[in-house]
Amino acid sequence: MHEIKDRLKEVKERIRKAALACGRDPLSVKLVAVSKTMPVEKIRCAIEAGVTILGENYVQEARKKIDALSSYPVSWHFIGHLQTNKAKYAVRLFDLIHSVDSEKLAREIDRQAKKANKIQQVLIQVNIGKDPAKSGTAAENTIRLLREICHLENISVQGLMTMPPFFDDPEKVRPYFVAMSELRDQIRQENIPNISMDELSMGMTGDFEVAIECGATLVRIGTAIFGKRN
């Protein structure tokens, strides 16, 4: 379990270096430790080593872990694909949902958040690589989606998230990260009411340094902290 502590320290140092190297404040990059498939004990180690945000992909799995670790003042983010019929649970469990990609899902989250007396913070997931196997709205439909959901009172859009195509060489991912940053800037210019574009969730174990150079404010890192998943 010392391993998690050592790996976390190394990841944080790499984040700090990557931010400083491009003239950014290291505090402007938040680390989401992706704990999907990891047991409660490993997550506890990560929290005790200083992790403050955990990312989970499956509602059922997360529910048990969040329950078991409820004594820790950490924030849980939902980063997986969210089915409309799970929105109710997601709203109760997560501070930020990274994966809103349709008007239908946004409406259901809004409805459930209203019932729970909560303003649910969300990101819009963009399928920037047009990968048919990935969720996310097409880049060219993002502004339309935002206009459709901006009046929902119990949802608060904080920015964008993406899962670009996978490459061994992180430099090959750079154009997708740049495209996300440009899309964010374009959306800002639209001045859509109630829509904030402060957050850009992108970058994983293999490419987070490039993502930081391209403006990521939330990096979602699993393997580099917890080791390989089974």
Ligand SMILES: *Cc1c(COP(=O)(O)O)cnc(C)c1O
């Ligand atoms: C699993 C996962 C990650 C973390 O991936 P690693 O390569 O292990 O860092 C990040 N984002 C999403 C959406 C994931 O599903």
